[in-house]
Amino acid sequence: MLNAATTVFLRHGFSAATTDMIQREAGVSKATVYACFASKEALFAAVIEQECARLMRTIRTIDAQSRGLRVTLTDIGHDYLNVILSPTGLALYRVIVAEAPRFPEQARLFYLAGPKVVSDLLARHIGYFVETDQLQLKGIGVGDATKVLVNLLRHDAQLELLTHPDSRPSAAQIDHWVALAVNTFLFAFAPEPPAGWAGAVAN
Amino acid sequence: MLNAATTVFLRHGFSAATTDMIQREAGVSKATVYACFASKEALFAAVIEQECARLMRTIRTIDAQSRGLRVTLTDIGHDYLNVILSPTGLALYRVIVAEAPRFPEQARLFYLAGPKVVSDLLARHIGYFVETDQLQLKGIGVGDATKVLVNLLRHDAQLELLTHPDSRPSAAQIDHWVALAVNTFLFAFAPEPPAGWAGAVAN
DNA sequence: GTCTATATGAAGATAGAC
DNA sequence: GTCTATCTTCATATAGAC
Numbered sequence: 001m002l003n004a005a006t007t008v009f010l011r012h013g014f015s016a017a018t019t020d021m022i023q024r025e026a027g028v029s030k031a032t033v034y035a036c037f038a039s040k041e042a043l044f045a046a047v048i049e050q051e052c053a054r055l056m057r058t059i060r061t062i063d064a065q066s067r068g069l070r071v072t073l074t075d076i077g078h079d080y081l082n083v084i085l086s087p088t089g090l091a092l093y094r095v096i097v098a099e100a101p102r103f104p105e106q107a108r109l110f111y112l113a114g115p116k117v118v119s120d121l122l123a124r125h126i127g128y129f130v131e132t133d134q135l136q137l138k139g140i141g142v143g144d145a146t147k148v149l150v151n152l153l154r155h156d157a158q159l160e161l162l163t164h165p166d167s168r169p170s171a172a173q174i175d176h177w178v179a180l181a182v183n184t185f186l187f188a189f190a191p192e193p194p195a196g197w198a199g200a201v202a203n
Numbered sequence: 204m205l206n207a208a209t210t211v212f213l214r215h216g217f218s219a220a221t222t223d224m225i226q227r228e229a230g231v232s233k234a235t236v237y238a239c240f241a242s243k244e245a246l247f248a249a250v251i252e253q254e255c256a257r258l259m260r261t262i263r264t265i266d267a268q269s270r271g272l273r274v275t276l277t278d279i280g281h282d283y284l285n286v287i288l289s290p291t292g293l294a295l296y297r298v299i300v301a302e303a304p305r306f307p308e309q310a311r312l313f314y315l316a317g318p319k320v321v322s323d324l325l326a327r328h329i330g331y332f333v334e335t336d337q338l339q340l341k342g343i344g345v346g347d348a349t350k351v352l353v354n355l356l357r358h359d360a361q362l363e364l365l366t367h368p369d370s371r372p373s374a375a376q377i378d379h380w381v382a383l384a385v386n387t388f389l390f391a392f393a394p395e396p397p398a399g400w401a402g403a404v405a406n
Numbered sequence: 407g408t409c410t411a412t413a414t415g416a417a418g419a420t421a422g423a424c
Numbered sequence: 425g426t427c428t429a430t431c432t433t434c435a436t437a438t439a440g441a442c
Binding site: 107140147155181187 | 214216217218219296297298299300301303304305307310311313314318341342347350351353354355357358359362363365366367368369383384386387388390391392397398399400
């Protein structure tokens, strides 16, 4: 039943979703829903909590064991984009952003489960690469450098998909976006930056 | 009356907003609303169109005449962040993202009025700086380089504010974010990059 | 164009039998 | 715990007078 609610809330958002839809999707009756959850709000909160927990588990599996600098960043970036650009990832983002004023606690939960976790993961790796002189941050802290990279990754990609809800990114596009982010990051912070473009070709 | 509708829709989103709220906010009666607009959807569409037009005008005023490389990018970035991180900017983004599946046309309108316009503006400047050898894109196209910069600018800042709806960014924070983006961009693509951090100090 | 009053439907939530 | 049936409230939208 939580699954049914998840489907409905992620598809329609909080306000536009109705308990009827959830009830029908779950194949139970309306009263059954209210036997388990006190209100629509409570059900929504439970859904978001579950999705955030799932998101966190997913992102935690993205641990690349430290291989080379470029490979590590590319792998993590690739996995991260695949998560946040998936239909579920986009839908969760949509509903969180939309309902943040009304459900600030859930919004913060999302932040901690998603962006924060991937930031911490990347920060560990970047810290290591800095210590071993494979990166040179030129006065920028590890935290800020991490934000730079995450931001490069998140990319217009997300915005484009959010505002063009019918389109889907191809694997090649994702490759290109990741390569663009990693190349830029290395141009900026690798002591011996690559001479030119390396990675997937144009989108 | 459009203004009243704007206030309500930006505050509550589409579904949670009611015609009662709009009617009360506008100080007119319910029937008057339906005399001007065929439906709630039509009113919403009109609101979004107006806000997008306003947004486009605002962003179009961000034309920095080309002074130095760093100054130009910093100025544009600064103005752009001030727009998208303003309460109105965030609220518009929220509702667009939330309602994109239901109002794809309005979502595309937003994309064209906001991100697209600032991208085009920045692309013109970056193109100029490339031609005059003040930037060296190392195999990355002007379009992609522009996206990189826009993305660096948009920053976690937006995400943090979206998921922490009570907080407001200080002017110092915005300065810091812009400096971080511009520095990174110059580290990556200026033929003679700055040796280290330059700009506002830590947040 | 604007109001009062209202039709009509649907939403969230519950009562009470099984 | 689960269903059927229903209560209550409130939303969109309209009718008809001024």
